[in-house]
Amino acid sequence: MKDKFYNYIQDLQNTITSKLEDIDGKAKFKEDLWKRTEGGGGRTRVIENGAVFEKGGVNISAVHGALPKTMQSYFGVKDADFFACGLSLVLHPKNPMAPTVHANWRYFEMYDQSGKIVDQWFGGGQDLTPYYLFEEDAKHFHTVCKTACDKHNPEFYPKYKARCDDYFYNAHRNEGRGIGGLFFDYCKADETMQMEDWYKFVTEVGDSFLEAYAPIVEKRKDVDYTKAQRDWQEIRRGRYVEFNLVHDKGTLFGLKTNGRIESILMSLPPRVQWVYDHQPEKDSEEEKLLTILKSPIEWV
């Protein structure tokens, strides 16, 4: 399973970066291969200063070895060996009318001292962070998410949509990071889903990413915008930074377990503003976005 899934995310990284370069038309992804001292490594691909993508990363990694102490206490286990691999992507378009997107698909194995697998699970998801809300974009993104889920279990979309709203939440601001999508974790074998079934589900979601996001960015990348709208985007990007550095478990684990910092923090937006006590104008598009971030909507 680990080889199969790692092959899958290698191919998916190629597919996604190739399509994104087509959309951008100007910038190319820069590739960095890196090794982890304790075992494994990754292939980081970052795009910067493109015509469409101001900054973004589509990274894969496969790491293994002794489970770090911080993860032992998190999982409530003692000394163990592990393997983890995944693809993580974040794209920050230049145009404030085009949303930021995040996606991640990952697989984890834990071993006993004889090397036998004692636990294994998939996790991941994909979610959208608009700066201006186009309802048709939100509906499109969620419809693609739902369609992928429904092929496997009609309960998945409502469950993982709700988890996404819960997880990507800036509690200190009482608002969502964005308008959600899917978030699932600890997808383990049970009476209804074997690991092979989870593999099919997770790769179905992975395969749906470009269908979910590409039409949106293509539709919005050349829309006119004002300086005030760009400022709003940079202020909202500040909230993205706040979520990733204060609340996001993946980011904090990475920072505290000697992960590759530049690959982890590729998620941070290129240009960001913090303005004291910024409030959108009454009945503006900016206020409309905030209202929805404060109470998530059922898009499909």
Added chain:
Amino acid sequence: MKDKFYNYIQDLQNTITSKLEDIDGKAKFKEDLWKRTEGGGGRTRVIENGAVFEKGGVNISAVHGALPKTMQSYFGVKDADFFACGLSLVLHPKNPMAPTVHANWRYFEMYDQSGKIVDQWFGGGQDLTPYYLFEEDAKHFHTVCKTACDKHNPEFYPKYKARCDDYFYNAHRNEGRGIGGLFFDYCKADETMQMEDWYKFVTEVGDSFLEAYAPIVEKRKDVDYTKAQRDWQEIRRGRYVEFNLVHDKGTLFGLKTNGRIESILMSLPPRVQWVYDHQPEKDSEEEKLLTILKSPIEWV
């Protein structure tokens, strides 16, 4: 003691904001009074888009009531009442040749059920975060810190200078946030220092702030700089954000105990950049700064 110290920081806020407005010459501090539902409140003063200060805050607060659960577990105590007051300031000058500065002076009391003080302490400090290193500025700042300390105990400066280097450290980057200054906490009565002595020490440091910082910003505020130097400042400000959101205990406590978010996050810089894997040129001024941030120097 609590009334005496709160009066002191009210006066100090007036003195500092008045002097900073003189230096700026263009912008004025905007004042927000706020109340805390559970008891107490504060007086936030923020300056933005000045001729010298692109953004800054000089805030006081005095809060009291039942000790929040998160602080109970942090201090290792059960249900208790508390009082805390302090002044916190952060200034982000526009000119990359002028350093960012942070300072804080605070006083804390804890009570038993009869209202008797069962614990009380002072804390605080001041530290400098340059984007370009002028050794004479670093020496001046540390000399003022040392002079203030030496009037009370010759061991204070080396001790609190080292604690400052330890505390304001971006562990995930293996570099200091800046070039330090003073950091002290849990300053409690003992055989050599009564609370009254600590009051005199802490107010001595508070009184030294303008002497430590004002001459530096006045000297650097009009120095010419290039776009590349401004970019470097914005990239380094990203490290400031990383420290405050990932490592700073005060910020995280505030965010997790329902503090006034806008007063806490006034510390975040106005305009920030994250560039993937940015490396300064060899033998440049930017590289010189990084070298010093990686291994702190004795400035006096």
